[in-house]
Amino acid sequence: MLERLVSTGSGFPTVHVGDLTLHSRYNPPLEAEKYINSLNFREGVRFFILLEPGLGYTTQALRKKFPHTVILNIHVSDFFLRPEISSDSVADGVWSPGSGETLLHFLENHLPDTEAAAVAIVEWRPAQAAFGEVYLKIFAEIVEYIKRADANKRTMDNFGKRWFKNAFKNIRLLKKSLRYHPFFSPIVITGAGPSLEETIPILTEQKKYSSIFILAVSSSVPALLSAGLQPDLILTTDGGNWALLHLYETLRSKQKKAPAFAAAITAALPSQFAELPWLPISDGSLWQNLMLHSRGLPFAALPQRGTVTATALDLAFKLSQGPVYITGIDLGHRDIKTHARPYSFDRLLMGRESRFNPAYSQAFMRASSITASGSHGIYTQWFARQMAAYPDRLFSLGNNSSVFTERTTGILHPATGPVKETAATCNADVSRRIPREETVIPNEKSSTETVSAALLRALESGKTREILLQELGPLLFPGSSPVSAEAVREEIYTVCGVDHG
Structure with missing residues (x-):
């Protein structure tokens, strides 16, 4: 034109x-x-x-x-x-x-x-x-x-204060920090949609003969482990306590090697994380970056997406320069089947089952409530745009959402980066070939004080104060505007449990 x-x-x-x-x-x-x-x-x-x-x-x-x-x-x-x-x-x-x-x-x-x-x-x-x-x-x-x-x-209004408390709790849990260096092996992101059950056999076979890296959202892990397939990295971002059910399932299972995790600093994490290496994730906000920088920790900065599968895609592109495959991202359900089986929340349905409250009826109500929420529709177009933005790197494995139909494949292609694959390296355990570091963090008793001091200093001056008020005000005091620096300062003291002096 x-x-x-x-x-x-x-x-x-x-x-x-x-x-x-x-x-x-x-x-x-x-x-x-x-x-x-x-x-x-x-x-x-x-x-x-x-x-x-x-x-x-x-x-x-x-x-x-x-x-x-x-x-x-x-x-x-x-x-x-x-x-x-x-x-x-x-x-x-x-x-x-x-x-x-x-x-x-x-x-x-x-x-x-x-x-x-x-x-x-x-x-x-x-x-x-x-x-x-x-x-x-x-x-x-x-x-x-x-x-x-x-x-x-809306999620922040409901969970903001819990996220803030989780962040301080998780800083204390972080004893071994995990860091990955960019690699070229294909990454497969596993969501917990019903279609995951169909692609698990493909992943199991592929894992035997080639170096693929499985990045699993935590809700998909029980289905993978039940088939004897251990993910290379497990991602969790949810700050609600119900998200702990997925992690408990993972930690209880018998695995060949200790699981590796990546977790949002605001996620709900069990106390066992103090013994495990994990990669902390900031959403790029000043307050989260300050907390992690003050402890000298390596971390990944990824935007807040509102759904763990979207964050998984951002993380995959940060980790690997090779092809990325998604599977189990249905963005919908099949009849009343909302997730791949076994699924951690199914225990809750079975536990509440009775003559007057059968598990089948509970599953129907859950499927109906998910549809009514409209959450799948919000993210469908986002994933479609990612497919269009990365035509040579992003692929759909198996029967995911219909928006991925044009990019669907039933096979995994080898990496095209400078790493030369040989028969020996292809058969090697991928975790031995992916460059990663574990950093043991000094056991400082004052870790909470260190973090809170960094936030309080930033509240004292200029531009950082304004940014923190914009970020923490809606998080800690939803619906209140404007929020004063003194109110935020008092909340930091309360959450940290440190003296005002």
């Missing part, structure tokens, strides 16, 4: 896209100002996303009306980034298809999850008419991101 810069009689330029005009032919600034003033924004909007503002007249009008908000310009065409016409200087962030980063990454970097309710999308309707399908696809991706952020926000 050919965009052209055109002068108007009033001296203000406009743009022709084909036969359509993007701005007024007479007075574009006045047109934009009238449009912005006609919009009724809800109270509390602090972030504006302008979808294809063209030459920026709407951006300038919005900045004039809301001088203290964050404004993000999202361009459908790279034409508007040309130095001779760009007018994005009043925006706080600018993205276009040629920016060098995905729209998802741009939004993650500029919009905190905690602020989903404070975001408003401002559309420029002439741009929608001019760019059609391309415009609508970008609009849909923005809406999907905000829905996911809103879901994360």
